[in-house]
Amino acid sequence: MSAKKTIGIAATAVAAVTATAVIASLATGFPANLFQGPTTASPGSADADGQPDPTSTVTDRTTTEAADAFLADWVDDGRVVRxxxxxxxxxxxxxxxxxxxxGVGDEQSxxxxxxxxxTNLQRADGLLAWQWSDGEVVDDEPASDADLDAARALVIAGTRFDEPRFTEAGVALAGVIADRMTAETAAGRILLPGVWAAATEPYAYNPSYASPVAFSVLGAATGDPRWAELQAGAAxxxxxxxxxxxxxxxxxxVHADGTVDAMPGAAGSGQSVRYGYDAARLPIRYAESCDTADQAMAARLASTLAxxxxxxxxxxxxxxxxxxxxHPLALQARAAARAAVGNLPESADDLRAxxxxxxxVPSYFGAAWAALAPMMLTTGELDGCPPLTEGATS
Incomplete structure (x- = not known):
């Protein structure tokens, strides 16, 4: 099994306070949370000594402006470039x-x-290969969070742009996910992180991969009851x-009998049990849900994060x-939890920060969530039920 890693620069300042830049492991597959060591800072990101770029201009952006900036700065001819x-x-x-x-209705992009x-990532079985570099796929193991988000986006786009091929592609991808990357346990059906995880029990599980809105969108589009089962199992x-x-x-x-253990990375491969760059996505995904029980799940994190x-x-x-x-994602996670308990002013402050x-300190992962978190939490453009409205202060 090949290693699947997302290594990101996580360094910046809150207000006037700067922090040292580090390379932080952003786990998106197997094995996860492996520290890779320092790399040279990329253009437009933190300098090699870890300080924010002094030429950067910080503006008070709308959700649409942050989204447009991600598409302009990180996408080349349809490829999202890290x-x-x-x-x-x-x-x-x-x-x-x-x-x-x-979410922003950009059909061309x-x-x-x-x-x-x-063209470049879809495998013969319809799932998406995880990593491409220098003109070819270098790791063809799929990651279920990516496939799930892609299927959700395709179904939404099919309706938004009146384009049946997107809907058909989303429905087809959803079917393969349900067939190959889910498992039944006494706790309910769960989303596995990849095809590799189906081989043995207990099953590796990434709590932040579960997306109640994606489950709902794909359940409605496919009529497949397994998506409702996944929603219940994840909860x-x-x-x-x-x-x-x-x-x-x-x-x-997750064991077949429904018992659950926190783990230090996929299959126990990480440094230690922690709440970090994966888990911080969970309150965002649950706060945007239209199910009040899911929103209450996000709310449970608020007091600890505050x-x-x-x-x-x-x-x-x-x-x-x-x-x-x-890192921006940590603040966005707290914004989601605060919004879920009705603390809208401090939630909006966290999103701005x-x-x-x-x-x-520009980075691929930071820019992606700078676009997605406000969209999920303040608009209904991705078919969720946002707990905030853009610019909420009370």
């Missing part, structure tokens, strides 16, 4: 690009991104995890920092 990570492309990035383009993805597993600790882990495992104004990028499951580094952070 300029800060060796100029490669991963299926996660293509899926993020599809969601962003669908959406078409270019999907055409590139279909059951997430509830169990949050009953055991205030914050969810990046990775867990303990410190300068929220760190990685903590233990009790909220104690494991690093001095900060996250966007400023993303602009000060």
């Amino acid at each position: 300029r800060d990570q060796g100029d490669d492309t991963v299926s996660e990035g293509q899926a993020y690009g599809l969601l962003v383009a669908a 959406f078409t270019e991104i999907w055409d590139w993805t279909e 059951a597993v997430t509830t169990t995890l949050l009953d055991e600790s205030p914050l969810p882990p990046d990775w867990a495992q 303990r410190s104004k300068e929220l760190r990028a990685e903590t233990d499951l009790g909220g104690s920092p494991l690093t001095s580094d900060v 996250a966007d400023e952070l993303a602009q000060e």
Whole structure:
């Protein structure tokens, strides 16, 4: 099994405070959370000494402006380029690009991104190969969060742009996900992180891959009852995890009998059990759900994430920092949790601070979530039920 890694620069400042730039592991597959060591800062990101680019201009952007900036700065002819990570492309990035383009109604960008993805990443079974570099696929193992986000985006775009081929592609991709990357347990049906995870029990599980809105969108489009089963199974597993600790882990495992364990990376391959660059996506995905029980799940994180104004990028499951580094996604996660409990002013403040952070130290992952989090939390353009309205202050 090949290693699947997303290594991102996670360094910046909150207000006037700057933090040292580091290379942070952004797990999106197997094995996950492997530290790779420093790399040279890419153009437009933090300098090699870790300081924000002094030439960058931070502006107060709308959701549409942040989305347009992601498409302009990180997409070349339909390929989402990780300029800060060796100029490669991963299926996660293509899926993020599809969601962003669908959300702002940019049919041309959406078409270019999907055409590139279909041509270069789609496997014979319909799933998406994870990593492409230097003109070829270098890791063809699919990652279910990318496939799930892509299928959701395709179905939404099919309706938004009145383009049946997008709908058909989304429905077909959804079917393969349900067939090859889900498993039945006593806790319910769960989304596996990849095809590799179906081979053995207990099953590796990434709580942040579950997307209640994607499950709903794909269930409505396909009529397949397995999507409702996935929604229920994800809720059951997430509830169990949050009953055991205030914050969810990046990775867990689910036994056939329904018991759940927090894990230090996929198959126990990471540094330690932690809430970090994976788990921080969970409150965003749950806060945008139209199910009040899902929104309540996101709300459970609010008090723990609010303990410190300068929220760190990685903590233990009790909220104690494991690093001095900060990242936009951590602030966006707290914004989602705060919105879910009705704390709209501080939620809006967190979203603004996250966007400023993303602009000060540009990175692929930071820019993607600077576009997606506000879209999910303040608009209904991705078929969710946002807890905020853009510019909310009360």
